[in-house]
Amino acid sequence: MFRTEIPEYVKSILFRLKTAGFDSYLVGGCVRDSVMGAVPHDYDIATPASPEAVEACFNDLHVIETGLKHGTVTVVSRGHPVEITTFRSDGEYLDNRRPEHVTFVSDLETDLSRRDFTVNALAYSPDSGIVDLFGGTEDIKAGIIRCVGDPETRFREDGLRILRALRFASRLGFTVDDATDAAIHKCSRLLDNISAERIFSELGGILTGSAAERILTDYSDIMFRIMPELEPMSRTTQNNPHHMYDVWTHTVKSVGAAEPDRILRLAMLFHDCGKPACKTTDDDGIDHFRGHPEVSGRIARVILNRLKSDNRTKDEVLFLVEHHDIQFSPKDNRLKKFIAETGEERFGRLLEVKHADLKARSEYSREVSLPELQRIEGIFREMKASGTCIQVKDLAVNGRDLIKLGVPEGKAVGLMLAQLLDMVVAGEIQNDREQLLAKTRHLSGKFTEM
Ligand code: ATP
Ligand code: MG
Secondary structure, three states: OOOOOOOHHHHHHHHHHHHOOOOOEEEOHHHHHHHOOOOOOOOEEEEOOOHHHHHHHOOOOEEEEEEHHHOEEEEEEOOEEEEEEEOEEEOOEOOOOOEOOEEEOOOHHHHHHOOOEHHHOEEEEOOOEEEEOOOHHHHHHHOEEOEOOOHHHHHHHOOHHHHHHHHHHHHHOOEEOHHHHHHHHHOHHHHHHOOHHHHHHHHHHHHHOOOHHHHHHHOHHHHHHHOHHHHHHHHOOOOOOOOOOOHHHHHHHHHHHOOOOHHHHHHHHHOOOOHHHHOEEOOOOOEEOOOHHHHHHHHHHHHHHHOOOOHHHHHHHHHHHHHOOOOOOOOOOOHHHHHHHHOHHHHHHHHHHHHHHHHOOOHHHHHHHHHHHHHHHHHHHHHHHHOOOOOHHHOOOOHHHHHHOOOOOOHHHHHHHHHHHHHHHOOOOOOOHHHHHHHHHHHHHHHHHO
16 A cells, blocks of 8 residues: 655656556655655656657656666656656666666566565556555565565676665665575675675665664675675674674674764774784783774775775764774863864764764673763763864964964964963863953963063
């Protein structure tokens, strides 16, 4: 049953195509989501009309030739883009990636049979209701990801489907049907031919799903196929009071313990990957991993570069990985400065990393480390409340103000700003223009004397 209301801007497209003689259908994710009772994030339409016929049908609207070769045009209906794709069967897949060419067909059945999973091979139209040729509704009810047709054949056509299966299983909390599961493990090397960008995009989806922990556990071989650098974690035990799991198990649990945010979960995935290389065992048989955050950062950088991560993601993830183990004793007066320099958003994330890390450790470790983490959180909260969680750029004065007061141009300006910031962060003065100028006058007396 299609359980959510179809928006008018979609209905009007279906209606116009039908009036032109083309019985068209909603297909793919929107039907799946609606059957599950979730509001679809977009609507895809499949039609027997050729791309040219679709364009002619909507010549009064903004039409974008999205993927004409594959039969897709986008029609902007009342401000919303809707993809309309001609029924097609996919030609030969020469490189396990994309069909070399597609053939347009006139029947819905052929179009549905080329789709990856039964839950994605559903169609709906107001006239026909749900069209379910492969048992997709049953599989939704049972929570199963199952290939349409023979799984191995389907993965050989397009290796990316292996990761798509895991992404849908992770996001929807579904299990993978036995035959599909066996083919995933058997065909993992097909992933070697898939482009880095597509892999990275699916990895993000897998990590942010509600069942990420289970998927990473059950499909570690797939993760190690796309990121071989992570494999040694699964062979690295941690005999010390802080841990009760091997490094990979701890990693997977920490991913599950973090909020489903892509950057946060990527950081958890990589935070300990340098441990295998850093492991030493002392005379008492206790394992140590000195310097591992830095090594983890180096390995994570290699992986993120290879997977063609965007720079922002890479910077954020690497910062978190490199700093995940940073400690501040109660006497350490660098804490406030570090928080201010790091900035509110990043530092907030770092605390989330530390919490997730701790949740995946031994009870002993949680007992000894949680109070310290809570103390730091308290200081962070206070700084946010008092407005002292700031960086140089947030100061109520800038370099030009200082130069006007006689601070010599050049290095001295930066030093003075840093000194003012330290005092504001430490709560000695407020981030108030007059106070800062007065302080500068006072301190720069030293410059004029020089
Ligand atoms: P999402 O909610 O993530 O957008 P979706 O099911 O809409 O999920 P898309 O990647 O947008 O996923 O693809 C739309 C539809 O196209 C899928 O539901 C599926 O029927 C089909 N499809 C997409 N990629 C493939 C593929 N690699 N192989 C076979 N069918 C595919
Ligand atoms: Mg979609």
